[in-house]
Amino acid sequence: MTSANRLRCATLVFLAAATAPAEALEATTGDLYKACVSASDVGAAYCLGFVTGVWFNMSCTAEGTVTSDVLSQTFKxxxxxxxxxxRDRAGVGVVKAIKSTWSCQ
Incomplete structure:
Protein backbone atom coordinates (compact mmCIF):
# COMPACT_ATOMS: atom_id res chain seq x y z
CA MET A 1 0.00 0.00 0.00
CA THR A 2 1.46 3.37 -0.96
CA SER A 3 1.85 6.19 1.56
CA ALA A 4 -0.89 8.17 -0.17
CA ASN A 5 -3.30 5.24 0.03
CA ARG A 6 -2.39 4.64 3.66
CA LEU A 7 -3.11 8.26 4.45
CA ARG A 8 -6.48 8.04 2.69
CA CYS A 9 -7.33 4.87 4.60
CA ALA A 10 -6.13 6.38 7.86
CA THR A 11 -8.30 9.43 7.30
CA LEU A 12 -11.34 7.26 6.63
CA VAL A 13 -10.66 5.12 9.68
CA PHE A 14 -10.20 8.21 11.84
CA LEU A 15 -13.46 9.70 10.59
CA ALA A 16 -15.27 6.42 11.16
CA ALA A 17 -13.86 6.18 14.69
CA ALA A 18 -15.06 9.69 15.47
CA THR A 19 -18.64 8.56 14.89
CA ALA A 20 -18.30 5.01 16.26
CA PRO A 21 -20.25 3.73 19.26
CA ALA A 22 -18.52 3.94 22.64
CA GLU A 23 -17.77 0.19 22.71
CA ALA A 24 -15.65 0.51 19.56
CA LEU A 25 -13.56 3.22 21.17
CA GLU A 26 -12.56 1.09 24.16
CA ALA A 27 -9.65 -0.60 22.41
CA THR A 28 -6.64 -1.25 24.59
CA THR A 29 -3.04 -0.35 23.92
CA GLY A 30 -2.43 -4.05 23.22
CA ASP A 31 -5.28 -4.15 20.70
CA LEU A 32 -3.86 -1.15 18.91
CA TYR A 33 -0.33 -2.57 18.93
CA LYS A 34 -1.59 -5.81 17.39
CA ALA A 35 -3.37 -3.82 14.66
CA CYS A 36 -0.22 -1.78 14.03
CA VAL A 37 1.99 -4.83 13.54
CA SER A 38 -0.53 -6.91 11.60
CA ALA A 39 -0.03 -7.61 7.91
CA SER A 40 -3.56 -6.39 7.27
CA ASP A 41 -4.06 -3.14 5.36
CA VAL A 42 -7.11 -2.48 7.53
CA GLY A 43 -5.03 -2.91 10.70
CA ALA A 44 -2.32 -0.62 9.36
CA ALA A 45 -4.87 2.01 8.34
CA TYR A 46 -6.60 1.80 11.74
CA CYS A 47 -3.23 2.23 13.45
CA LEU A 48 -2.21 5.21 11.31
CA GLY A 49 -5.58 6.87 11.74
CA PHE A 50 -5.67 6.33 15.49
CA VAL A 51 -2.17 7.59 16.28
CA THR A 52 -2.53 10.51 13.88
CA GLY A 53 -5.85 11.48 15.43
CA VAL A 54 -4.32 11.50 18.90
CA TRP A 55 -1.34 13.54 17.63
CA PHE A 56 -3.59 16.21 16.13
CA ASN A 57 -5.39 16.55 19.47
CA MET A 58 -2.16 17.15 21.39
CA SER A 59 0.02 20.21 21.62
CA CYS A 60 3.53 18.98 20.87
CA THR A 61 6.73 20.54 19.62
CA ALA A 62 8.63 18.66 16.93
CA GLU A 63 11.39 19.58 14.54
CA GLY A 64 10.27 19.12 10.95
CA THR A 65 7.22 17.25 9.77
CA VAL A 66 5.92 14.33 11.80
CA THR A 67 4.26 11.86 9.45
CA SER A 68 1.68 9.21 10.26
CA ASP A 69 4.31 6.55 9.59
CA VAL A 70 6.66 8.15 12.13
CA LEU A 71 3.86 8.29 14.69
CA SER A 72 2.99 4.65 14.06
CA GLN A 73 6.64 3.56 14.42
CA THR A 74 6.96 5.60 17.61
CA PHE A 75 3.91 3.94 19.12
CA LYS A 76 5.01 0.43 18.07
CA ARG A 87 -4.36 -3.07 29.27
CA ASP A 88 -4.53 0.73 29.24
CA ARG A 89 -6.92 2.32 26.80
CA ALA A 90 -5.34 2.78 23.38
CA GLY A 91 -5.47 6.57 23.55
CA VAL A 92 -3.56 6.55 26.84
CA GLY A 93 -0.84 4.38 25.32
CA VAL A 94 -0.49 6.61 22.27
CA VAL A 95 -0.26 9.74 24.43
CA LYS A 96 2.46 8.13 26.54
CA ALA A 97 4.38 7.04 23.43
CA ILE A 98 4.17 10.50 21.91
CA LYS A 99 5.19 12.21 25.16
CA SER A 100 8.18 9.89 25.45
CA THR A 101 9.46 11.20 22.12
CA TRP A 102 8.32 14.83 21.76
CA SER A 103 7.82 17.75 24.11
CA CYS A 104 4.07 17.99 24.72
CA GLN A 105 1.83 19.87 27.09
Missing amino acids: KWAMVHPEKW
Whole structure:
Protein backbone atom coordinates (compact mmCIF):
# COMPACT_ATOMS: atom_id res chain seq x y z
CA MET A 1 0.00 0.00 0.00
CA THR A 2 1.46 3.37 -0.96
CA SER A 3 1.85 6.19 1.56
CA ALA A 4 -0.89 8.17 -0.17
CA ASN A 5 -3.30 5.24 0.03
CA ARG A 6 -2.39 4.64 3.66
CA LEU A 7 -3.11 8.26 4.45
CA ARG A 8 -6.48 8.04 2.69
CA CYS A 9 -7.33 4.87 4.60
CA ALA A 10 -6.13 6.38 7.86
CA THR A 11 -8.30 9.43 7.30
CA LEU A 12 -11.34 7.26 6.63
CA VAL A 13 -10.66 5.12 9.68
CA PHE A 14 -10.20 8.21 11.84
CA LEU A 15 -13.46 9.70 10.59
CA ALA A 16 -15.27 6.42 11.16
CA ALA A 17 -13.86 6.18 14.69
CA ALA A 18 -15.06 9.69 15.47
CA THR A 19 -18.64 8.56 14.89
CA ALA A 20 -18.30 5.01 16.26
CA PRO A 21 -20.25 3.73 19.26
CA ALA A 22 -18.52 3.94 22.64
CA GLU A 23 -17.77 0.19 22.71
CA ALA A 24 -15.65 0.51 19.56
CA LEU A 25 -13.56 3.22 21.17
CA GLU A 26 -12.56 1.09 24.16
CA ALA A 27 -9.65 -0.60 22.41
CA THR A 28 -6.64 -1.25 24.59
CA THR A 29 -3.04 -0.35 23.92
CA GLY A 30 -2.43 -4.05 23.22
CA ASP A 31 -5.28 -4.15 20.70
CA LEU A 32 -3.86 -1.15 18.91
CA TYR A 33 -0.33 -2.57 18.93
CA LYS A 34 -1.59 -5.81 17.39
CA ALA A 35 -3.37 -3.82 14.66
CA CYS A 36 -0.22 -1.78 14.03
CA VAL A 37 1.99 -4.83 13.54
CA SER A 38 -0.53 -6.91 11.60
CA ALA A 39 -0.03 -7.61 7.91
CA SER A 40 -3.56 -6.39 7.27
CA ASP A 41 -4.06 -3.14 5.36
CA VAL A 42 -7.11 -2.48 7.53
CA GLY A 43 -5.03 -2.91 10.70
CA ALA A 44 -2.32 -0.62 9.36
CA ALA A 45 -4.87 2.01 8.34
CA TYR A 46 -6.60 1.80 11.74
CA CYS A 47 -3.23 2.23 13.45
CA LEU A 48 -2.21 5.21 11.31
CA GLY A 49 -5.58 6.87 11.74
CA PHE A 50 -5.67 6.33 15.49
CA VAL A 51 -2.17 7.59 16.28
CA THR A 52 -2.53 10.51 13.88
CA GLY A 53 -5.85 11.48 15.43
CA VAL A 54 -4.32 11.50 18.90
CA TRP A 55 -1.34 13.54 17.63
CA PHE A 56 -3.59 16.21 16.13
CA ASN A 57 -5.39 16.55 19.47
CA MET A 58 -2.16 17.15 21.39
CA SER A 59 0.02 20.21 21.62
CA CYS A 60 3.53 18.98 20.87
CA THR A 61 6.73 20.54 19.62
CA ALA A 62 8.63 18.66 16.93
CA GLU A 63 11.39 19.58 14.54
CA GLY A 64 10.27 19.12 10.95
CA THR A 65 7.22 17.25 9.77
CA VAL A 66 5.92 14.33 11.80
CA THR A 67 4.26 11.86 9.45
CA SER A 68 1.68 9.21 10.26
CA ASP A 69 4.31 6.55 9.59
CA VAL A 70 6.66 8.15 12.13
CA LEU A 71 3.86 8.29 14.69
CA SER A 72 2.99 4.65 14.06
CA GLN A 73 6.64 3.56 14.42
CA THR A 74 6.96 5.60 17.61
CA PHE A 75 3.91 3.94 19.12
CA LYS A 76 5.01 0.43 18.07
CA LYS A 77 8.48 0.87 19.57
CA TRP A 78 7.04 2.26 22.81
CA ALA A 79 4.39 -0.46 23.11
CA MET A 80 6.95 -3.20 22.49
CA VAL A 81 9.02 -1.94 25.43
CA HIS A 82 5.97 -1.44 27.69
CA PRO A 83 3.81 -4.59 27.52
CA GLU A 84 2.68 -3.85 31.09
CA LYS A 85 0.69 -0.93 29.63
CA TRP A 86 -1.21 -3.06 27.09
CA ARG A 87 -4.36 -3.07 29.27
CA ASP A 88 -4.53 0.73 29.24
CA ARG A 89 -6.92 2.32 26.80
CA ALA A 90 -5.34 2.78 23.38
CA GLY A 91 -5.47 6.57 23.55
CA VAL A 92 -3.56 6.55 26.84
CA GLY A 93 -0.84 4.38 25.32
CA VAL A 94 -0.49 6.61 22.27
CA VAL A 95 -0.26 9.74 24.43
CA LYS A 96 2.46 8.13 26.54
CA ALA A 97 4.38 7.04 23.43
CA ILE A 98 4.17 10.50 21.91
CA LYS A 99 5.19 12.21 25.16
CA SER A 100 8.18 9.89 25.45
CA THR A 101 9.46 11.20 22.12
CA TRP A 102 8.32 14.83 21.76
CA SER A 103 7.82 17.75 24.11
CA CYS A 104 4.07 17.99 24.72
CA GLN A 105 1.83 19.87 27.09
